Amino acid sequence: MGKIVGIDLGTTYSLVAYMDATTNEPKCIVGPYGSALCPSIVSVDADGTIVTGEAARRRLLTQSERTIYSVKRLMGRAPEDIKDELKIFPFRIEPTSTNVIRVRLGEKVFTPSEISAFILRELKSWAENFFGEPVDRAVITVPAYFNDAQRQATKDAGRIAGLEVLRLVNEPTAAALAYGLHKQKRGKVAVYDFGGGTFDISILKLISTDEGDIYQVLSTNGDTHLGGDDIDNALLVLARAEIQKQFSLDLSAHPETVQELRKALIRAKHDLSSATKASIQVALPAGLIYSREISLREFDELIRPIVARTMEPVRKALADAKLAAKDMDEVVLVGGSTRIPLVRKTVGDYFGRPPHCELNPDEVVALGAAVQADILDSGVKTMLLLDVTPLSLGIETMGGVVAKIIPRNSTIPASAQEMFTTGVENQTAIDLHVLQGERELAKDCRSLARFQLKVPPGPAGLARVEVKFLIDANGILQVAARDLRTGQEHSIEVQPSYGLNDAEVERMLEESIEFAEQDFSERQLIEARNEADTILKATERTLQREDLSQLSREERSNIDESVANLRAAVAGTDYKEVRAQIDKLNEATTHLAELVMNGALQTALQGKRLDEV
Amino acid sequence: MSMTQTSSATAPGTKCWSCGKIADGHFCAACGKIQPLPRGTSYFAFFALPEKLQIDPEALEQQFHKLSWKLHPDNFMRADEFERNLSLERSSELNDAYRALRDPLTRVEYLLAHKGMRKEGAAKQQAPPELLEEVFELNESLDELREARAAGEDLAALRASLESAEQDFQEKLAGVDAELDQVRTEWDAAIEANATESDLSKVMARMNEILNRRSYIRNLVVSVAKELADA
Numbered sequence: 080m081g082k083i084v085g086i087d088l089g090t091t092y093s094l095v096a097y098m099d100a101t102t103n104e105p106k107c108i109v110g111p112y113g114s115a116l117c118p119s120i121v122s123v124d125a126d127g128t129i130v131t132g133e134a135a136r137r138r139l140l141t142q143s144e145r146t147i148y149s150v151k152r153l154m155g156r157a158p159e160d161i162k163d164e165l166k167i168f169p170f171r172i173e174p175t176s177t178n179v180i181r182v183r184l185g186e187k188v189f190t191p192s193e194i195s196a197f198i199l200r201e202l203k204s205w206a207e208n209f210f211g212e213p214v215d216r217a218v219i220t221v222p223a224y225f226n227d228a229q230r231q232a233t234k235d236a237g238r239i240a241g242l243e244v245l246r247l248v249n250e251p252t253a254a255a256l257a258y259g260l261h262k263q264k265r266g267k268v269a270v271y272d273f274g275g276g277t278f279d280i281s282i283l284k285l286i287s288t289d290e291g292d293i294y295q296v297l298s299t300n301g302d303t304h305l306g307g308d309d310i311d312n313a314l315l316v317l318a319r320a321e322i323q324k325q326f327s328l329d330l331s332a333h334p335e336t337v338q339e340l341r342k343a344l345i346r347a348k349h350d351l352s353s354a355t356k357a358s359i360q361v362a363l364p365a366g367l368i369y370s371r372e373i374s375l376r377e378f379d380e381l382i383r384p385i386v387a388r389t390m391e392p393v394r395k396a397l398a399d400a401k402l403a404a405k406d407m408d409e410v411v412l413v414g415g416s417t418r419i420p421l422v423r424k425t426v427g428d429y430f431g432r433p434p435h436c437e438l439n440p441d442e443v444v445a446l447g448a449a450v451q452a453d454i455l456d457s458g459v460k461t462m463l464l465l466d467v468t469p470l471s472l473g474i475e476t477m478g479g480v481v482a483k484i485i486p487r488n489s490t491i492p493a494s495a496q497e498m499f500t501t502g503v504e505n506q507t508a509i510d511l512h513v514l515q516g517e518r519e520l521a522k523d524c525r526s527l528a529r530f531q532l533k534v535p536p537g538p539a540g541l542a543r544v545e546v547k548f549l550i551d552a553n554g555i556l557q558v559a560a561r562d563l564r565t566g567q568e569h570s571i572e573v574q575p576s577y578g579l580n581d582a583e584v585e586r587m588l589e590e591s592i593e594f595a596e597q598d599f600s601e602r603q604l605i606e607a608r609n610e611a612d613t614i615l616k617a618t619e620r621t622l623q624r625e626d627l628s629q630l631s632r633e634e635r636s637n638i639d640e641s642v643a644n645l646r647a648a649v650a651g652t653d654y655k656e657v658r659a660q661i662d663k664l665n666e667a668t669t670h671l672a673e674l675v676m677n678g679a680l681q682t683a684l685q686g687k688r689l690d691e692v
Numbered sequence: 693m694s695m696t697q698t699s700s701a702t703a704p705g706t707k708c709w710s711c712g713k714i715a716d717g718h719f720c721a722a723c724g725k726i727q728p729l730p731r732g733t734s735y736f737a738f739f740a741l742p743e744k745l746q747i748d749p750e751a752l753e754q755q756f757h758k759l760s761w762k763l764h765p766d767n768f769m770r771a772d773e774f775e776r777n778l779s780l781e782r783s784s785e786l787n788d789a790y791r792a793l794r795d796p797l798t799r800v801e802y803l804l805a806h807k808g809m810r811k812e813g814a815a816k817q818q819a820p821p822e823l824l825e826e827v828f829e830l831n832e833s834l835d836e837l838r839e840a841r842a843a844g845e846d847l848a849a850l851r852a853s854l855e856s857a858e859q860d861f862q863e864k865l866a867g868v869d870a871e872l873d874q875v876r877t878e879w880d881a882a883i884e885a886n887a888t889e890s891d892l893s894k895v896m897a898r899m900n901e902i903l904n905r906r907s908y909i910r911n912l913v914v915s916v917a918k919e920l921a922d923a
């Protein structure tokens with residue numbers, strides 16, 4: 080079995096962390112660009128190569144049509160419910176007859192789970208490089224307010240990336256875990272998690288028991304489409320309107336400029352976390368320049384409505400926990416957007432105490448995930464998370480009304496049993512519709528699944544089928560049915576209303592493995608050919624220019640033969656063969672190289688070993 | 693009321709699936725393996741509690757944490773699928789049981805449902821006879837309020853009368869809750885005295901009637917509050 084890691088799959092950035100066995104503390108793994116933050120960006124090359132992370136971010140400015148960011152906003156959603164998203168995000172959605180979104184990137188089309196899987200693969204490779212060992216299991220965090228479909232889509236992404244997802248942990252809960260470890264705190268804690276694309280508030284109770292510490296979530300609330308992205312977009316709307324007014328220039332036809340502008344605005348937003356004003360300067364088409372200064376006051380006014388939107392979930396979460404703001408012992412800030420002064424002030428004023436922000440708000444979620452991963456892996460339990468389901472589970476009854484069977488904020492795992500029977504004679508199936516949400520009517524809730532219970536024909540009301548709905552520790556629904564007359568377990572074909580079925584995930588997994596392996600050997604071949612090219616050129620140059628009297632005839636013919644063999648290998652597609660012939664040529668030219676090095680020959684290779692050229 | 697450590701969350705005399713010894717707790721006392729949950733186990737039995745309606749909330753919470761620590765799926769990540777499913781079953785039952793028992797009202801509802809004595813049906817929509825007149829008046833006032841609001845008329849007078857009606861029903865709700873407290877005590881005394889099935893049934897029938905009345909009045913209070921908030 081390989082290593083296990085904790086992953087924060089974020090809207091803007093993703094991180095991977097592990098438990099350091101020597102210090103017994105969680106740590107984030109730093110990637111090849113020197114940062115633990117991996118931009119959650121994916122780009123597809125013209126030749127189909129997948130580029131992720133920092134490299135993909137650079138292409139946002141040059142190849143925006145082939146590059147996607149904030150894909151988390153699309154996870155577990157249906158084509159019809161992302162209309163608002165499309166107004167402000169440059170997602171290119173393919174028309175589809177199914178309920179799963181497909182995004183176009185260049186010539187290829189992917190589901191959001193597949194795109195997230197590319198990000199997970201990148202993090203997996205960071206960790207594998209770090210450990211020098213394969214990584215095959217992970218704990219992945221999700222916003223606490225994610226519904227069943229969004230959780231399932233995240234789990235699918237893990238599977239497609241070749242990771243066994245041992246647990247989905249809610250982000251604020253993971254943060255509380257890292258925080259509690261750090262501070263050794265007990266009592267009631269509010270975690271205010273304002274990230275790149277999602278907002279969560281969780282109210283927890285940290286309890287010491289004889290066995291160990293328990294982190295019990297009392298309630299959670301949030302908005303899975305509210306985050307720093309919305310602030311960026313508010314700035315973008317303002318700047319584009321100003322550009323339109325000042326230069327009569329519509330940027331719709333200039334997606335790369337829009338990305339350049341967005342980047343400059345995000346920089347200004349970051350500057351305003353520690354300064355009272357920031358300047359923005361962006362080169363526009365036709366040599367024009369958009370330049371302005373933005374004050375903190377102006378910024379605050381612009382984002383006030385967005386920050387205000389976070390407070391309604393805060394009030395609801397407190398009400399559900401039957402607690403008041405003043406009952407909180409601590410308030411913890413998580414997520415990059417909590418660096419904004421107005422956010423800190425708003426939260427501090429509401430709770431009547433300065434919020435804690437000493438832990439790095441970008442890393443704390445991944446660190447918590449690593450702690451949970453270690454507990455699950457080692458089997459040594461030092462603490463226990465008791466989380467809740469954010470949304471009520473219900474079934475549709477007569478007249479499209481929803482009967483709630485598991486209320487929101489129930490500790491998970493949670494279950495409910497319902498009895499169903501037939502309404503008419505010789506009915507052979509009972510239709511069920513499972514939903515998630517707080518509204519009264521089915522049409523206002525989130526459809527999770529529809530399925531049929533098969534029953535033997537008979538008089539109305541004779542069939543008695545007991546259905547057990549169970550929300551597991553990941554917050555994902557499982558359904559089982561039992562015919563009470565025969566005692567037989569029913570297998571239920573649950574067709575998710577939104578999302579991929581098992582066969583689709585399986586196929587994507589296979590494709591992605593093929594992809595990865597094919598990518599690997601292609602990359603190896605390209606590298607080997609490049610190397611062969613260099614060594615062939617250097618050899619030829621030396622053979623042409625130099626006085627070769629000191630080489631024996633045998634040595635010379637050996638070199639010629641090796642050159643011919645390497646050329647033949649380069650013409651083929653087996654990178655191993657190319658490597659083998661490179662080695663042989665290196666061997667054949669050892670004496671020649673020595674002569675060059677010794678200065679016996681005047682050559683351009685001076686000072687270098689042949690295999691270094 | 694006391695909470696004992698010994699659990700009766702498995703039917704007496706059940707044999708452990710793993711070692712074959714008698715196992716009547718969440719875990720087999722002999723081999724320590726988690727046990728399947730017998731169908732129909734009551735939430736009270738799950739917590740090794742008598743079927744009484746007065747429960748010390750702190751002791752219940754402590755027991756909930758203790759059992760969570762033992763039964764949670766985290767403990768069974770390395771076990772085989774059979775044991776993992778047992779953990780899922782028992783830990784979800786634990787959470788369901790705690791959710792039902794920690795709140796005094798849902799505790800009564802659960803007891804009645806478990807005993808097959810919770811009868812809502814039409815009663816939920818039907819006004820209790822002694823309230824008929826007041827409910828009729830209230831509904832009229834609500835209609836007037838809506839009409840007046842639609843016509844853009846002054847709502848102050850109607851508001852005042854509705855607020856006093858709301859107050860009135862709030863008091864009635866408090867009265868029903870006091871009745872419920874009374875019958876809870878009666879129930880616990882009956883359990884203590886090993887009362888006959890028929891006596892227990894009578895108490896449960898009364899509880900059911902009180903619950904129906906309570907839910908009716910509660911709905912009224914909520915809808916009046918909502919109308920007032922909208923007005």
